[in-house]
Amino acid sequence: MGLQFCKHLKLGFDTVYIHWANAKIRNSTSDDDYLYSVLLNKLSEISGISYINIAETARVCGRQKLAAKLLQLETSASNKVPLLLSMSFHSLALKESISSGNVDLIYLVLFSLYNQLPLGDFFKLVSTNKFASLLFVKYCLNLNKLSVLKNFHFQEDDYFGSFLLHVLEVYNSPLENTEFISHFNSIISLLSKDPDMSLEHRELILQAKLLSLQCKLEADLTNAQLTVRYNNYTPTYLKSLPSLSSLNSSLNAYASKHGQHLSFVGLSLFQTITKLVLLKQYSLANSVKHDFNVADSSYYHLKLRALVKIRDFVELDKLSKAKNSPIGFKPFVDELTNAQQFQEAAKYIPFCKLSQRPPLYLKINFLNEAVEAAIAAKDIGTLRSIHEQSTQYKPTKLEADLSHLSQGDQQALQKLVAASKIIDSIYFKQLWKGCLELKERLQRDSSKSEKDALLYKYFMVIKGPWDASDDDNSFIEGVPKKPLGSNVYPEDMTKEEFLSWVDTLCEDDKKRARGFYDVIERDCDGKLQLKGYNEAYKEYLEPAAQLLQEASELVSDASLSAFLLGRSKSFIDNDYVTSEISWLKIAESSPIEVAIGPYEVYKDNLFSSKSFYESFIHVRDFDETKNLAKFTDSLQFIESHLPVPDKYKNTELKKPTIVVVNEIYSGGDTSVPMTAAYNLPNDEEAIKIAGAKLTLIKNVQYGKFESVLTPISNLVLVEEQQKHVDFGAFFTHVLLHEVAHSNGPHHIVDDSNTTVRSRMEELHSTLEEAKADITGLFAASLLVKNNTITGITLEQFYVTYLASAFRSIRFGLNEAHGRGQAIQLNYLVDNGGFEYEDGSGKVKVNFENIETAVSNLTRDILIIQGNGSKEDAANFVEKYGNNREKTIKLLDLLADVPIDIQPIWREVSESAQPGSKCIIF
Ligand SMILES: [Zn+2]
The missing domain is CATH 3.30.540.30 (Fructose-1,6-Bisphosphatase; Chain A, domain 1)
Structure with missing residues (x-):
C-alpha cells in the first residue's frame, strides 16, 4: 500500500523502506537478533540502500549491537566510520578506516581516539596495527611531538624506537663528536635490554667504534675540529620524513658555518675504507678491514672500485695477485670497462671463467678475441652479436625497383642468381685448395646448431676463412695462413721458379702464364704447367x-x-x-x-x-x-x-x-x-x-x-x-x-x-x-x-x-x-x-x-x-x-x-x- 502510494507521489523507494525500518526499530520489543533478521528480510528487497540512518536510529534507541550489525551492511566507509566512533566501537572504526585505504579517514580515527582514550589504551590499540603505528609515528615526528612518541615507544617496549628518538633529540642540538660518542654509548645500552635487538645492538656498538676511528683518522689526517653528521645513524624509513630533511640542511648549514670538516665522520664503514684507498692510504685501509672484520669479498669490491677511480693500475695488479681473488676477475673487467680502460680490462679477461669471456671481449670491442672465446665457450649469443651487430659489417637491406621489368626479365633474374651461386663455388676453389671443402662442411654443419649456422654465415660474409680487417688471420681453427698465390699457383712455387719456367715457354704460353685465364699447376713430375680455367673448373x-x-x-x-x-x-x-x-x-x-x-x-x-x-x-x-x-x-x-x-x-x-x-x-x-x-x-x-x-x-x-x-x-x-x-x-x-x-x-x-x-x-x-x-x-x-x-x-x-x-x-x-x-x-x-x-x-x-x-x-x-x-x-x-x-x-x-x-x-x-x-x- 505504502509502495503504491509513493509511486503516485514519485518518492524514492529507499525513503519509504528507511522510514518503515526506523518505525519498526522504535516500536519493536523483540531482541536485537530477531529484529535484525526481520529488517534484513525486508530491506534486501531493494539494493543500494543506505543503512546509516537506520543504524543511527538503533543507536538512539539503545540497541548498540543492532546498530553495529546494521553498519556492517553499509558499504561507504566514510559514512560508517564516524558512527562507529560515536558508538565507541574504537577498534572496529580503526579497522574499517584502514581497510578503506583512506589516509584522511585513518587520521580522523587516530585523532579522535588520541583525544578520547587514556594514552595507554590508545597506544595499545594503535600498536595492534602496523600501518596505524607508522602513521602515528609519522604524525608525531611531523609535529615534533617527540615526548608523545617516546612515551609510545616506551609503552610498546620498543627500545629501538626509543633509541632513535634519543638520537633525534641529539640531532636537534648538535654536539661535538666526543660528546656525541659518550651520549651515543649510553643510549646503546638502552638497546641491549631488548632481547630481539641483539643484532641492532651489535651494529650500534660497531658504529660507535667506527665513529671513534673516524675521529682519530680526521685528527691524524686533517687535524681539524670535528662534528657529527647523523645520516649514518638514521634508519632509511626515518630519512624520508620531511622533518629530517630539514634537520639535515640545518645541520649542514651549521657545519659549514663553523668551517668544519666532515670528511670521515658520518661516512659508513665501507665509505671510510673507500676514502682511505682514494687517499692511497692502502695499509690504513687494510688495517680497518681487519679491525672491523670486513669480508674479503666486500673489501675487494671496494678497493677495486676506488683503485679504478684513481687509475692506480699497479696497485690493482697487486690486488689481483695478492691471493686468489675472492670475487673472481669479472668485476675487475667490469669496473675497468665502465671506466673505458679497455686495454687494462683485457688483461683480466683470460682469468675469468670460460663462459664469461666472450661477452666481456665483445664489450671492449676486442672482436677477434671475442670470436675465439665464443667458439671455445660455444657461446651462441655472443657469436650472434659479433656477427650481427658486429660493429664490423652492418647488415643493410639493398632495395631495387623491379617495376619496369618484363616477366621474362624477372625469370631471367632467377637464372642469373642461380648461376651466381655456382660462381661462389668456383671462387672458393680458386682461393685455397681446402676452401670449397671447408665451405661445404660449414654449410652441412650449419643445420646442427645455431653456433654452426653462425660460423657458416660469417664465412659467407667475409667469403672465406681469412678476415681482411684482421690482417688476414683465419677465424676458423686449423686453417693455414693464406697462401700468397691463392690456389691458382702451386702453394710451394716461388716467384723465381715461375719466372725461370716462363722463360722456357713459347710466346703464346708466356702470355697465358702471365694472363688472366689459366691456372699454374704441377704435372705428375712436379713440373709447372698451364691449365685453362675451363678445364680447371x-x-x-x-x-x-x-x-x-x-x-x-x-x-x-x-x-x-x-x-x-x-x-x-x-x-x-x-x-x-x-x-x-x-x-x-x-x-x-x-x-x-x-x-x-x-x-x-x-x-x-x-x-x-x-x-x-x-x-x-x-x-x-x-x-x-x-x-x-x-x-x-x-x-x-x-x-x-x-x-x-x-x-x-x-x-x-x-x-x-x-x-x-x-x-x-x-x-x-x-x-x-x-x-x-x-x-x-x-x-x-x-x-x-x-x-x-x-x-x-x-x-x-x-x-x-x-x-x-x-x-x-x-x-x-x-x-x-x-x-x-x-x-x-x-x-x-x-x-x-x-x-x-x-x-x-x-x-x-x-x-x-x-x-x-x-x-x-x-x-x-x-x-x-x-x-x-x-x-x-x-x-x-x-x-x-x-x-x-x-x-x-x-x-x-x-x-x-x-x-x-x-x-x-x-x-x-x-x-x-x-x-x-x-x-x-x-x-x-x-x-x-x-x-x-x-x-x-x-x-x-x-x-x-x-x-x-x-x-x-x-x-x-x-x-x-x-x-x-x-x-x-x-x-x-x-x-x-x-x-x-x-x-x-x-x-x-x-x-x-x-x-x-x-x-x-x-x-x-x-x-x-x-x-x-x-x-x-
Ligand atoms: Zn678502383
Whole structure:
C-alpha cells in the first residue's frame, strides 16, 4: 500500500523502506537478533540502500549491537566510520578506516581516539596495527611531538624506537663528536635490554667504534675540529620524513658555518675504507678491514672500485695477485670497462671463467678475441652479436625497383642468381685448395646448431676463412695462413721458379702464364704447367653456362641476350675477350645489367695477374645513368690537364660507358667491403678493342655513406668541417675514381708494349687504386671550376674525401684500396693539405694547401707508373703506405663504427608478375 502510494507521489523507494525500518526499530520489543533478521528480510528487497540512518536510529534507541550489525551492511566507509566512533566501537572504526585505504579517514580515527582514550589504551590499540603505528609515528615526528612518541615507544617496549628518538633529540642540538660518542654509548645500552635487538645492538656498538676511528683518522689526517653528521645513524624509513630533511640542511648549514670538516665522520664503514684507498692510504685501509672484520669479498669490491677511480693500475695488479681473488676477475673487467680502460680490462679477461669471456671481449670491442672465446665457450649469443651487430659489417637491406621489368626479365633474374651461386663455388676453389671443402662442411654443419649456422654465415660474409680487417688471420681453427698465390699457383712455387719456367715457354704460353685465364699447376713430375680455367673448373662452369644460356632466351634486350650467350660459350672455351666485347656492347636501354666471369686480380698476391670469378646481378637506374654520363665527356679534358709531361698521358683514351645500377645479388670474389663501383673489363686486350664500362652501384653506396662514413666523419673530423660531408660529393668521387682508372699511362713510357701492371706486379693494385682516388679528386677540382659539376663545392669534395680516407684505411693495409688510401693520407699530410688539430688530434683540410698537394701526389704516382720502375714504386709504397701514430689514435676512436655493410638479399620471387611493383632487399 505504502509502495503504491509513493509511486503516485514519485518518492524514492529507499525513503519509504528507511522510514518503515526506523518505525519498526522504535516500536519493536523483540531482541536485537530477531529484529535484525526481520529488517534484513525486508530491506534486501531493494539494493543500494543506505543503512546509516537506520543504524543511527538503533543507536538512539539503545540497541548498540543492532546498530553495529546494521553498519556492517553499509558499504561507504566514510559514512560508517564516524558512527562507529560515536558508538565507541574504537577498534572496529580503526579497522574499517584502514581497510578503506583512506589516509584522511585513518587520521580522523587516530585523532579522535588520541583525544578520547587514556594514552595507554590508545597506544595499545594503535600498536595492534602496523600501518596505524607508522602513521602515528609519522604524525608525531611531523609535529615534533617527540615526548608523545617516546612515551609510545616506551609503552610498546620498543627500545629501538626509543633509541632513535634519543638520537633525534641529539640531532636537534648538535654536539661535538666526543660528546656525541659518550651520549651515543649510553643510549646503546638502552638497546641491549631488548632481547630481539641483539643484532641492532651489535651494529650500534660497531658504529660507535667506527665513529671513534673516524675521529682519530680526521685528527691524524686533517687535524681539524670535528662534528657529527647523523645520516649514518638514521634508519632509511626515518630519512624520508620531511622533518629530517630539514634537520639535515640545518645541520649542514651549521657545519659549514663553523668551517668544519666532515670528511670521515658520518661516512659508513665501507665509505671510510673507500676514502682511505682514494687517499692511497692502502695499509690504513687494510688495517680497518681487519679491525672491523670486513669480508674479503666486500673489501675487494671496494678497493677495486676506488683503485679504478684513481687509475692506480699497479696497485690493482697487486690486488689481483695478492691471493686468489675472492670475487673472481669479472668485476675487475667490469669496473675497468665502465671506466673505458679497455686495454687494462683485457688483461683480466683470460682469468675469468670460460663462459664469461666472450661477452666481456665483445664489450671492449676486442672482436677477434671475442670470436675465439665464443667458439671455445660455444657461446651462441655472443657469436650472434659479433656477427650481427658486429660493429664490423652492418647488415643493410639493398632495395631495387623491379617495376619496369618484363616477366621474362624477372625469370631471367632467377637464372642469373642461380648461376651466381655456382660462381661462389668456383671462387672458393680458386682461393685455397681446402676452401670449397671447408665451405661445404660449414654449410652441412650449419643445420646442427645455431653456433654452426653462425660460423657458416660469417664465412659467407667475409667469403672465406681469412678476415681482411684482421690482417688476414683465419677465424676458423686449423686453417693455414693464406697462401700468397691463392690456389691458382702451386702453394710451394716461388716467384723465381715461375719466372725461370716462363722463360722456357713459347710466346703464346708466356702470355697465358702471365694472363688472366689459366691456372699454374704441377704435372705428375712436379713440373709447372698451364691449365685453362675451363678445364680447371669444368664441373662448375658447365652448369653455369647452361643457366646463362637459359637466361639469354628469357631477357627482353637482344644485346644482353648476346652477351649471356657469348659468356656461356666463354665458360666452355676459355676465350673471354669476345664476350667481354659483347658485354661492352650491352645497350644502354637494357633494364638488366650483369657481370659474370673471371675479373679481378686482387687475390693473386704473387703477380696480380690471375683473375678470380665473380658475378654482379643488377637492375639499371636509368635516371641516374643519364645524370652521370656527362662526366665521361670530360675524360679527355681531365687527361689534358693532368699535372704531368705529355709522355705520361694516355693517348689511347677510350670513353668508358657509365651505368648506374641497383644491386640484386653478387657472388664469388665480392666479399665485404662491398663493391660500390667497378670498371671492367680488366683485360687490356678487350679494352684496346672496345674500351671499358663503369658500373656504379647506387644502393650499396648509399648504405655505406649512411652506416659508415657519416659516423666516421663525426668522430675524426674537426667539428667546424663536419658540415661539408655530403653524399653527392661521396657518390661523385666514386664515379671520378672509376673514370680515373682510364687516365694516365697504362703502358710504360719507353716501351709501349709493356703494361704498367706487368712491371709493378704485386704493387700494381695498391698504386692503381691510389692513382684512381687522387686523380679522381684532382678531376673534381677541375670539373667544379669549369661548372661541369654543380651543386657540390670543393670544400665538400675535400672534406668528404678526408673522412672517406679513414673509412678505406680500416679495410686493412693488406687490401689494395686500404693501403692506397694510407699512402694518400700520409702524403697529403706531409704536404700540408691535411692537418691534425693540436689537442683533439682530429683532422681537417687545409683549404689553402690542399689543391697543390693533390696535384703533386697525382703527378708523383702517374710518373712512377709511367717510368715502370718497381724499385721506385716499392720505395714510395714503403714510405707512405703505413698507419702513423696520429692516424692510429683516430682509428681507435672508430671501434664502434661498422667497417662496412653486408648485404641482406631477398630471393627473386618466382611469382613476380610483369609490371608489378616488387621491392627487392
Ligand atoms: Zn678502383
